[in-house]
Amino acid sequence: MNTKPYLVPVVLCGGAGTRLWPLSRQAFPKQFAVEVERKSLLDLTLARINGLDGVASCLAVTGEDYRFMVAEALHNAGVPGSILLEPMARNTAPALCAAALQIAQTTPDAVMVILPSDHFVSDAGKFAAAISDAAKLAQEDWWVTLGIRPTKTSSAYGYIEPGPVIADHGSAARVSQFLEKPDVKKAEELIRAGCVWNAGIFVVKAGTAADLVAKHAPDIHDAVQQAVAGITVDNEFHRLQPEAFSSSPSISIDYAVLEKEPEVAVVPYDGDWSDLGSWDAVAGVHEADDDGNRSEGDAWFSSSQNCFVHSPGKLAVVLGLQDIVVVDTPDALLVTSREQVEQVKTVVDDLRTAERSELTDHRKVARPWGTFEGIDRGDRYQVKRITVKPGAQLSLQYHHHRAEHWIVVKGVAKVTRGDETFLLRENESTYIPLGAVHRLENPGKTTLELIEVQSGSYLGEDDIVRVEDVYGREAEPGSAKPASSAAKPQGKSKPAQTSAGKGGQK
Incomplete structure (x- = not known):
């Protein structure tokens, strides 16, 4: 087939990266937190997408709590596309099935380039060449995986045993078998036998992927098909129907499909690659x-x-x-x-068993409008540093248990407090009484910075009742806590029970 493939990168943006704690945390995992040359791993992944030939758009798959960080990264990288939101983590098979069905609705022959967002690849040229070779093979209805040529003996990765070379496709080969993570001695034997690392980077037509999931894992396909049919759209966010998606088994694409399918090929990649799965790898x-x-x-x-x-x-x-x-x-x-x-x-x-809050959030927390960072905290007060992006605004909200003082240190703030609206400039301040409906906006062209001093009987981030929000967020059930919660201890907070995590709601 000589036609140029139509590529749709599918970027997998979930996962917590627990081996890179304390930098990678549940609410801010390694694809956002770990940087190389001042760019996050997600930024570097999107830069590699810009280096591929034939890309028209991108589909990012992530959780609800990461959606704004992913949207901002796509915008900054200049990569057009949409964001598919999983209501809960279900491993890679349901996620990739959802992406395939979504893309196949309009372009079943589009070639998906499935990329984890937390890998580091230093040679973008070699990587693009390997993807190009894999895309040509995918046009012939193969499911193609990139095989990383080992640079050391490692028991940290699964291995792929290449079989016969596929005619007219260079060094591409049929996959003989997928092998579990071995011990060191076995890894040495596999490398001597010509096996390669399984990086979880796949290239396959959307229609082919959907058909193979239906063939080998019909329970996943049927559940995800219903979830895709029930998608709701909010700007670039496409939310899968929660009940249908939750009924899908949680399993990797390797176990669900690839180990059962004979038409799987491997294209070797011999450039530098790392999944940065440990601090030794980051070093x-x-x-x-x-x-x-x-x-x-x-x-x-x-x-x-x-x-x-x-x-x-x-x-x-x-x-x-x-x-x-x-x-x-x-x-x-x-x-x-x-x-x-x-x-x-x-x-x-x-730390999870001990319910330590350091497992979930950093002291500095990202929000769609900017960031807030805890500076000091006492029995009935806490101090935060808040930054608001140019043109951004916080939700119109009120609190049951705390009052707030705002002091502007840089930029101009537009403040709504009850029925009045006014501007605050550097070194000016205001007071937000308990129960007052209020909003903070940045009408300027530079970042707004201010210090917020909260005082009250309960200072948790879930004491927020939203009246209006430009980002479509809603206060969670029970966020307006009754007075009986005032004595709740502030030393610990339970980590969220989903892979995406939950942070403050401001």
Whole structure:
């Protein structure tokens, strides 16, 4: 087939990346939190999409709580497209089935390029060439996966055993079998036998993908088909019907389809690639000094070897140590040996059991209008630093249990308080009484910064009743807490029970 393929990248933007705690958290996972050369992993993924030939639009698949961060990343990257919202996490098979059915409604021959949003690829040219080769094969109704040529012995990845080479398609081969993550000894044997890493990067026609899910996993296909039929649209957001989607089994596309289907091919990719699945892997993308030390931020190494430091906020001095990892954030510090770095996930499980709020949110929390950051907190007060993007506004809202003081430190604020509307400039302030309907807006062309001092009997972010919101958000059930909640302790908060997480509702 000589026609040029019509490519639709499908970017998978879910997942928590628990091995990269404390930087990656439930409400701000690694595709947003981890940066290489000041760009997030999602930004870098979208940049690779811009380097592909034949792309007209993109479909991002994510959860409700990440939708505004994904929308902003798409906008900043100049990548047109829409966002498919999963009402709950159901692994990759239902997610990819939903994407395939959505795209196939209008263009069943469109070739989906399925990309995790949290991978790092340094050679965009080699990557684009491999995708181009895979797309040609996908036009002939193959489901194609990229096989990463191993650069080291690793038990962290699944492996693919290539079978016979496919005629007229270069080094592409039929997949002989998918292999589970092996131990180190077995991994060495697989690499010597020519096996490649399974990166979860797929290229397949939308119609082919939908048909193969129907063939091998009809229960998934039927449930997701109903969820797609019940989609509701809110600007670029396409929300799957929750009840139908929740009835789908939760399973990976590998188990549900690929291990059962004979027409699966692998195209080898021999460029640099990493899923940045551990702090050791993150260290590897930074340049080492003469002693093997690497850093991100402000680090000073003395008589130390083979260490990694992430400390963007303050000077970190490492003296007389070897093979350690230090990750500093405003509210949590991780120190571990490189030998134990893979055990961070176990620590995260322990923090979840202890109901530590540091598992879910950073001190600085992203919102569609900007950010807020906790600065100080006491028994009946807390202080926040708030930034509002140019032209953005918070919801029109009121609180049952707290009053607020606002002091502008940069820019101009437009304040609605009850029936009055007025402007505040730098070094000016105002008071929002308990129960007053209010809104904060930035009418200017530069970022608005202000300090908010809250005081009251209950200071949780769920004490917000929205009257109006330009972002279509609604207060959650029970958000207006009764007076009996006033004595609720503020030291801990339970982490959310979904993969997307829940943060404040401001």
